[in-house]
Amino acid sequence: MDSCGPFPVQFANGHSHHFHSILDDFSNLGSTALLTTCDQACDHFKSTAAQWELKSGNKVRAVRCDGAKEFIQGNLRDFLNEQGIIIQPTAPYAHQQNGKAERYIRTIEDTAQTLMAESGLPMSFLGDAILTAQYLRNRLPTSTLPTLVTPFEVMEGSKPDLSHLRVWGCQCFVLHPKETRRKGDIRRFEAIFIGYDENRIGWRVRDMNGRYFFSRDVIFNENTRGHLKASSSQTKSQSPDRTSEAQETEIEPSLSLCPQTVSPTIAQSDQYIEPLQPSESNHSRPK
Known part of the structure; x- marks a missing residue:
């Protein structure tokens, strides 16, 4: 296992600056958690080890x-000693002794950076990209296993279902449950698809105001990138002619964001600036 951080930006899920990864040497299955402080790695290890021991029927030995x-x-050291688990710390600055975990951390980082570059989302989404990268890596073949065998298959005993995978960071429209919907409210609100949850059926999304939701009733527009709502200060500087009512941050999405009107330009501004035409008085060039 190994940790990575601190990152120069806070992840959007809280105050996390680090992430902690645990790699099973036999199945190559990984588990990653976002940490606010490094000492939270103990809780992550306890939950991960308990799940893997139950699924595999084997005890963690080292x-x-x-x-x-x-x-x-x-x-963490006290817990490992109580469980009789051998601790194998590497020599100082001998990263090669923990090379598999070090390389795995880099793989997670590279995958997350690829997702970020493709989506065009701000760096505050990096934590969500890291968790999604871990989810995908567990369901991809690796050279450490036989051909076309995934870590998920080794641990679970069955091939993973990939029918629910979607383009990360795309625009989506989430069902507003009728139990929390008032009369006249829209039935779906615009959001950004930001990942999955293990052992749950559905998708994790983030609405235009930055709030997180988990839902199984989502319509995806995978050809359009998701985007956050501009802040009130940015809106005021970009369009000072708008009224104060339009500048307020609304919790409920706009009625114009229904799925039936999805188009590739829905994320663009509704203002059009006509290009300047050359003045008739400046018909001659200076000599």
Whole structure:
């Protein structure tokens, strides 16, 4: 296992600056969690080890990690000693001794950066991209396993279902449940697709105001990138002629964002600036 961070930006799910990854050496299955502080790695390891031991029927025998204090000291070390798990800390600055975990961290980072570049979303979405990268890597073949065998298949004993995969960061429209919908409210609101949850059927989305939701009733517009609503200060600077009512941040989405009107230009501004025409008085060029 290994951790990565701190990143120069806060992840949108809270105050996380780090992520912690655990890699099973046999199945190559990984688990990643976003951490606010490094000492939270202990809770992540406890939950992950319990799940993997139950699924595989095998006990964790040894843990290899670097010499970080959150690994070899404190709560995590006490837990490993109680469970009889051998701790194998690497020599100082000998990254090669934990090379598989180090390379896996880089793979997760590269996959997340690819998702970010393709979606065009701001860096605050990096945490969601990291979790999605981990989810996808568990369902992709790897050279450490036989041909076309995925880590998910080794651990679960069955091939993964990929029918629910969608283009990360695309525009989507989420059903507004009738239990929380008032009379006259729209039935769907615009959001951005930002990932999946293990052991749950549905998708994680983020609405225009930055709030997170999980839903199984989502319509995807995979050809259009998602976007956040511009802040009130940006809206005022870009279009000072708009009324104060239009500048307020609304919790409920606009009625014009229904799925029936999806078009490739829905994310663009509704203002058009006519190009300047040359003046008749300036018909001659200076000599």
